[in-house]
Amino acid sequence: MTIAATFLGGAKSRLLPASVPFRFFGAAVLFHPAAWAVLAWDAEAAVGFTGGLGLPLAALHLLTLGVLAGTAIGAALQMLPVATRQPLGAVWPARLAFWLFLPGVFAVGHGMGALHLWVLVPGGLAVSAALALFGWLMVDNLRGAKSLPIIAAHGWLAMVALAALAVLGLLLVFDFQSGLLQDHTAAARAHLILASYGFMGMLVMGFSQILVPMFGLSPEPPVLWGRAALLLSALALAVATVGAVANDVVLMLAGAAIGLAAAGAHLWTMAAVMRARMRKHLGLSFLLIRAGWVLFPLSILLGALDLLDLLGPRGGTLFGFVLLFGWLLTFLLGILQRVLPFLASMHAAKAGGKAPLVSALTAAMPLKVHAICHAGALVLVAAGIVAESPVILRLGAVAGLVGALAFAAFAAEVVRRMTGWSLGRTQK
Amino acid sequence: METDRTWQAADGSHIDVRGLNPPEPMVAILTLLEKADTGDVVIVHHDREPIYLYPELAERGWRHEIIAGEPGEVRLRLVREPA
Numbered sequence: 001m002t003i004a005a006t007f008l009g010g011a012k013s014r015l016l017p018a019s020v021p022f023r024f025f026g027a028a029v030l031f032h033p034a035a036w037a038v039l040a041w042d043a044e045a046a047v048g049f050t051g052g053l054g055l056p057l058a059a060l061h062l063l064t065l066g067v068l069a070g071t072a073i074g075a076a077l078q079m080l081p082v083a084t085r086q087p088l089g090a091v092w093p094a095r096l097a098f099w100l101f102l103p104g105v106f107a108v109g110h111g112m113g114a115l116h117l118w119v120l121v122p123g124g125l126a127v128s129a130a131l132a133l134f135g136w137l138m139v140d141n142l143r144g145a146k147s148l149p150i151i152a153a154h155g156w157l158a159m160v161a162l163a164a165l166a167v168l169g170l171l172l173v174f175d176f177q178s179g180l181l182q183d184h185t186a187a188a189r190a191h192l193i194l195a196s197y198g199f200m201g202m203l204v205m206g207f208s209q210i211l212v213p214m215f216g217l218s219p220e221p222p223v224l225w226g227r228a229a230l231l232l233s234a235l236a237l238a239v240a241t242v243g244a245v246a247n248d249v250v251l252m253l254a255g256a257a258i259g260l261a262a263a264g265a266h267l268w269t270m271a272a273v274m275r276a277r278m279r280k281h282l283g284l285s286f287l288l289i290r291a292g293w294v295l296f297p298l299s300i301l302l303g304a305l306d307l308l309d310l311l312g313p314r315g316g317t318l319f320g321f322v323l324l325f326g327w328l329l330t331f332l333l334g335i336l337q338r339v340l341p342f343l344a345s346m347h348a349a350k351a352g353g354k355a356p357l358v359s360a361l362t363a364a365m366p367l368k369v370h371a372i373c374h375a376g377a378l379v380l381v382a383a384g385i386v387a388e389s390p391v392i393l394r395l396g397a398v399a400g401l402v403g404a405l406a407f408a409a410f411a412a413e414v415v416r417r418m419t420g421w422s423l424g425r426t427q428k
Numbered sequence: 429m430e431t432d433r434t435w436q437a438a439d440g441s442h443i444d445v446r447g448l449n450p451p452e453p454m455v456a457i458l459t460l461l462e463k464a465d466t467g468d469v470v471i472v473h474h475d476r477e478p479i480y481l482y483p484e485l486a487e488r489g490w491r492h493e494i495i496a497g498e499p500g501e502v503r504l505r506l507v508r509e510p511a
Binding site for chain 1: 449450452454455458459462476480483484485486487
């Protein structure tokens with residue numbers, strides 16, 4: 001038994017208490033409207049944003065840390081023990097991580113937006129500590145992985161990227177205070193690559209291998225293509241990150257080209273899964289997931305075109321928006337709207353007897369409003385960036401805000417219906 | 429219809445999904461439940477509790493209970509609920 005496993009020992013079930021994943025999902029649902037609202041607040045600065053402290057950077061981190069990482073942590077804590085066939089070492093580090101994560105993300109957002117370094121620095125440290133606890137739990141679980149080696153390998157890559165992005169993130173925070181980095185922009189670019197395509201991308205690609213077949217009721221994805229996607233992703237990440245740190249455009253372009261091949265291999269496995277699925281009607285959630293699949297390679301392509309200076313002065317801003325709000329947010333919201341009622345039903349069933357129907361826990365109208373507003377937000381904000389129009393960008397961000405509030409209403413309704421069902425059963 | 433993983437017995441249709449990687453057990457069990465010749469009782473032989481299966485069973489009108497099985501086995505009895 002590893003030292004970590006000995007220390008962590010305790011949790012017996014592969015199914016965590018519902019409160020653990022749900023608190024991270026809850027945080028993601030709350031940070032989602034906050035990210036759009038802050039983007040709308042300073043649309044003038046967001047139109048030409050290329051980095052530096054201010055409200056656009058705050059919006060970016062409310063999204064990446066609050067929404068994307070919050071969703072990924074909740075899902076990974078729940079899914080990894082199932083994929084590796086062994087329980088999580090202990091539950092308390094996950095709970096502690098949450099209580100560092102929640103105020104930490106608030107502080108990072110406030111510190112960046114209000115230019116308060118005395119808030120930003122402790123916030124960054126708290127978030128890093130939360131991510132370290134999460135990484136520790138994941139690594140401890142991955143070390144004993146008994147099955148699904150491709151998913152486990154994606155998990156390992158995500159953890160390597162997490163460690164590197166957290167170190168770079170802290171260096172960037174301290175650089176605002178003391179100017180210790182030689183090239184802040186190069187480090188920020190490497191941080192973005194590691195956070196989006198590395199940490200988030202590897203978790204998305206890895207867990208897609210189990211979540212998409214599970215929701216579509218399909219056989220296991222083709223192993224050969226999954227392995228190809230994994231190897232190409234690892235190579236692309238290494239080459240692009242080194243290129244970003246060294247400010248070497250050729251290396252970054254090579255990383256983008258390999259990354260496109262990795263995305264192609266991944267999407268090929270997903271297409272095979274979709275072709276073989278038993279469930280024909282996948283609903284609104286898969287509309288977002290499919291949109292995410294289109295936006296994933298598009299983001300890489302935009303990144304490459306921007307490196308070649310073919311997108312004009314706003315190319316970098318457009319690339320970042322399509323990558324984070326386009327691919328990652330769209331895909332994860334598709335997964336989250338499927339996972340929330342599913343987990344709620346599963347936990348109720350675990351308590352014994354009959355589970356509430358997933359469909360009975362799902363409110364359809366807020367999800368429709370969200371999907372329409374989210375699509376409108378993506379189009380309008382992208383148009384605002386291209387046209388250099390703060391008015392159009394603000395309209396888009398407000399549409400995103402309305403959609404995010406609708407999504408929050410959906411999540412609140414899942415919890416309300418779930419609580420009502422549990423109370424009804426207790427009183428019988 | 430019997431295969432190397434499914435068979436009929438006096439207590440209902442049986443399916444053995446031990447050793448399969450997720451989500452193969454779920455797919456195999458749900459495929460069996462949707463077959464016309466599957467009765468109202470299915471016994472599942474699993475190597476772990478299929479927690480992700482439960483919401484799918486509920487959607488299809490099946491109840492589940494864990495019953496005694498061999499050492500290292502999780503055995504479930506699935507019963508179709510009256511329409």
